[in-house]
Amino acid sequence: MSELFTETAIVATLAAMLRLAMPLLLAGLGEMYGQRSGVLNLGVEGVMLLGGFFAYWTTLSTDSPWLGLLAGLAVGLIMGLLNGVISVTLQAQQGISGIGVFLFGLGLSDLLFQKIVGTPRLIDPLAQIEIPLLSRIPVIGDFAFNQRSIVYIAFLLVPLSMWALNKTTFGLNIRAVGENPAAADSLGVSVARTRYATLAIGGVLAGAAGAGLVLTTGSFQQNFTAGLGFIAIALVYFGAWRPIGVMLGALLFGFIQALVFQLKALELIPVSQQDLYNMAPALITILALVAVSQRFQAPTALTKPFSRGG
Amino acid sequence: MRMAKGWRLLALLGALALVAGACGGDDDGDDGGAFRIAIVAPSASNDLAFSQSIVDAVNAIQAEMGADAIEIAITDGTFVVEDAAANMRGYADDGYDLVIGHGSQYGSFLPEIAEDFPDTAFAWGTASDTFGLDNVSAYTAAADEGAYVQGIMAAALSTSGKIGVVGPVDVGDAALYVQGFVNGAESGGADVAVAFTGDFGNTTLAAEAANAHVANGADVMTGTAQMVVGAVGVAEQQGVLWFGTQSNQTSLADSIVVSSQVYKWEVVLSDLVEQIKDGNLGGQTYEINLANGGLVIEYNDAYNLPADVRQAGDDAVAGIIDGSMSTGL
Numbered sequence: 001m002s003e004l005f006t007e008t009a010i011v012a013t014l015a016a017m018l019r020l021a022m023p024l025l026l027a028g029l030g031e032m033y034g035q036r037s038g039v040l041n042l043g044v045e046g047v048m049l050l051g052g053f054f055a056y057w058t059t060l061s062t063d064s065p066w067l068g069l070l071a072g073l074a075v076g077l078i079m080g081l082l083n084g085v086i087s088v089t090l091q092a093q094q095g096i097s098g099i100g101v102f103l104f105g106l107g108l109s110d111l112l113f114q115k116i117v118g119t120p121r122l123i124d125p126l127a128q129i130e131i132p133l134l135s136r137i138p139v140i141g142d143f144a145f146n147q148r149s150i151v152y153i154a155f156l157l158v159p160l161s162m163w164a165l166n167k168t169t170f171g172l173n174i175r176a177v178g179e180n181p182a183a184a185d186s187l188g189v190s191v192a193r194t195r196y197a198t199l200a201i202g203g204v205l206a207g208a209a210g211a212g213l214v215l216t217t218g219s220f221q222q223n224f225t226a227g228l229g230f231i232a233i234a235l236v237y238f239g240a241w242r243p244i245g246v247m248l249g250a251l252l253f254g255f256i257q258a259l260v261f262q263l264k265a266l267e268l269i270p271v272s273q274q275d276l277y278n279m280a281p282a283l284i285t286i287l288a289l290v291a292v293s294q295r296f297q298a299p300t301a302l303t304k305p306f307s308r309g310g
Numbered sequence: 311m312r313m314a315k316g317w318r319l320l321a322l323l324g325a326l327a328l329v330a331g332a333c334g335g336d337d338d339g340d341d342g343g344a345f346r347i348a349i350v351a352p353s354a355s356n357d358l359a360f361s362q363s364i365v366d367a368v369n370a371i372q373a374e375m376g377a378d379a380i381e382i383a384i385t386d387g388t389f390v391v392e393d394a395a396a397n398m399r400g401y402a403d404d405g406y407d408l409v410i411g412h413g414s415q416y417g418s419f420l421p422e423i424a425e426d427f428p429d430t431a432f433a434w435g436t437a438s439d440t441f442g443l444d445n446v447s448a449y450t451a452a453a454d455e456g457a458y459v460q461g462i463m464a465a466a467l468s469t470s471g472k473i474g475v476v477g478p479v480d481v482g483d484a485a486l487y488v489q490g491f492v493n494g495a496e497s498g499g500a501d502v503a504v505a506f507t508g509d510f511g512n513t514t515l516a517a518e519a520a521n522a523h524v525a526n527g528a529d530v531m532t533g534t535a536q537m538v539v540g541a542v543g544v545a546e547q548q549g550v551l552w553f554g555t556q557s558n559q560t561s562l563a564d565s566i567v568v569s570s571q572v573y574k575w576e577v578v579l580s581d582l583v584e585q586i587k588d589g590n591l592g593g594q595t596y597e598i599n600l601a602n603g604g605l606v607i608e609y610n611d612a613y614n615l616p617a618d619v620r621q622a623g624d625d626a627v628a629g630i631i632d633g634s635m636s637t638g639l
Contacts, residue, residue, distance in 0.1 A: 012525030016518050023514075110354065110387050119356045120539045122546060122562055217517040218543035221536055222354045222387055226512035258518065264505035265474065265522035271488075271504050275480055278508030 003266045007139060013262045015143035018151055019216060021254035023048070023209040025154045027232035028239065028246040029161055030205025033198040036165065036241055038178040038301035039087050041199065042098025044206045045229025046105020047079040051207030053109040056220035057116060059123040065215050069126070069150070069208070076207020077200055084196040091305035102229070110222045125218040126150055150212040161243040174198055178299035181306040191306045231285070238289040240296035252288065256281040344381040345583060348401035350394045351412040353511060355386040357536035359556045364412045366557065367575030371583065389511065395419040402427040408586055410434065414482040420446065431591040433582060436483040438595045445591040449578055452599035453483040453555065454490025456571030456607055458637040459626040460553040461494020463568065464530045466619045467551055468500050474523025476516050476533030476541045477506040486639065487534045487555050493638040503528070513540030520544035564612040569623070577604040601631045
């Protein structure tokens with residue numbers, strides 16, 4: 001077990017933790033915006049898949065991971081607005097429509113991959129960036145400040161989201177619309193516009209999450225997200241609809257996954273028991289979710305469509 | 311403004327009709343004599359791994375027998391078992407001569423469908439159980455054989471003495487491949503670490519398993535299932551050598567792929583087709599291996615493999631075929 005506490009193993013585990021937390025954090029923050037305004041979007045996974053595919057295809061076509069990232073964001077924006085039409089304008093049942101968006105993204109990303117790309121090929125990932133001075137800090141610098149740009153972006157969005165939600169008029173509107181849309185409406189806040197805005201943000205961040213995965217591994221495969229979008233939704237509940245909470249949940253999940261991989265690579269988990277250990281991240285996160293979520297209330301208007309006078 | 315419920319329902323039905331129309335195939339009738347094969351596969355038919363191996367095999371049979379003699383229908387991406395069941399039942403209902411369920415996870419529903427269509431031949435794999443049914447055949451791969459050969463070469467190429475294996479779930483031919491590779495590499499004196507991700511398609515987990523191996527000094531890696539593109543990406547970025555399996559993975563990264571164990575299912579499928587044509591619909595278990603040519607080690611010509619390592623690989627193939635060498639499984 002002492003191998004696990006060498007500097008190499010610690011740096012590798014914590015660096016993997018940040019990489020694994022990145023897509024959950026991006027998608028989770030995006031979902032949090034929507035839920036704070038009263039809209040549940042179960043289609044996150046589908047948007048991630050589409051964002052990932054377009055990021056992959058654009059990078060494959062242009063050799064530019066940054067253009068790929070932009071393509072992922074743009075597709076996410078379109079899907080977010082589409083979700084707005086479904087959930088806000090058409091006032092569809094949010095749970096069911098979200099599943100529809102997921103299935104749409106799953107099917108379309110696979111279809112486009114097979115028709116446009118065909119056989120899997122590797123693409124250039126986003127470059128690893130060493131932050132000057134900070135990357136020289138022993139241990140911390142090695143795992144925290146020597147990452148790909150999308151990882152930095154994900155974690156910088158946490159304080160930005162805290163500020164946006166708590167210190168701006170836009171954030172106040174989001175919270176008002178999510179708690180009491182009728183009251184917000186009577187004060188002149190456009191419920192529809194606010195919800196469209198949060199769903200657009202959510203779409204962009206889900207697209208970024210999918211793009212981030214593709215641009216980190218340099219690869220795309222059918223259904224490559226494998227349920228991460230749904231875990232991100234669970235982390236919003238775990239995080240009590242707060243940016244810092246979502247981040248802690250993503251880090252917890254990422255850490256357990258990274259630790260299990262490190263234990264396997266160090267041959268500290270017998271092969272015969274590995275399938276059992278693979279369940280640990282989800283299991284521990286669910287237990288934490290149950291423990292934490294009982295202490296916080298969901299936004300009052302969550303999943304409830306709003307129509308003036310209705 | 312709310313859309314009236316009736317209109318919403320109509321719009322939904324319209325959309326469903328459009329989708330159904332778009333999805334409709336052109337395989338709705340007998341074309342007068344062609345042997346009709348349907349494949350249901352869990353991942354993409356061009357995944358450079360498991361699903362592609364069976365698609366390549368059926369295409370090879372068609373190329374050999376002629377496009378007029380063999381008709382092929384493929385439904386891929388059916389990682390949801392219920393979807394696979396519906397598609398296999400649909401193909402049987404459409405009168406296909408041979409319906410192939412290419413996934414060991416499909417055994418849960420296959421007996422029920424096979425009993426409902428006693429005049430249709432079914433095959434599934436990797437598996438060895440025909441459920442005692444006369445219209446079910448099973449096929450499997452001795453994946454440990456090529457794995458053992460590649461393990462020997464991996465040990466010879468590794469300078470750190472550490473090798474990493476990225477596996478999906480410890481079942482079926484994946485388990486055989488992993489254990490065969492470990493045995494081969496350990497026979498060459500290497501220290502081999504195995505990381506199963508618990509998933510067949512998750513490229514991110516495969517990449518992180520590979521990252522963990524590299525961090526711990528692995529300079530040669532291998533892996534199996536369609537998720538390995540993530541691991542190969544890491545290997546290429548880190549300059550770590552890679553051994554592939556199921557399909558030839560050289561095209562993924564020709565600078566680091568040394569060789570691939572390629573499945574040639576056509577070796578057993580051609581016999582299966584002949585048996586069905588003769589009225590024997592099933593009851594047999596087939597295996598592809600190095601001896602019958604169902605498993606082939608395909609080398610990457612772009613990689614400059616040292617002659618002595620290549621010779622060690624060729625010797626291992628010959629030894630397994632003539633029985634003088636065992637994979638230990």
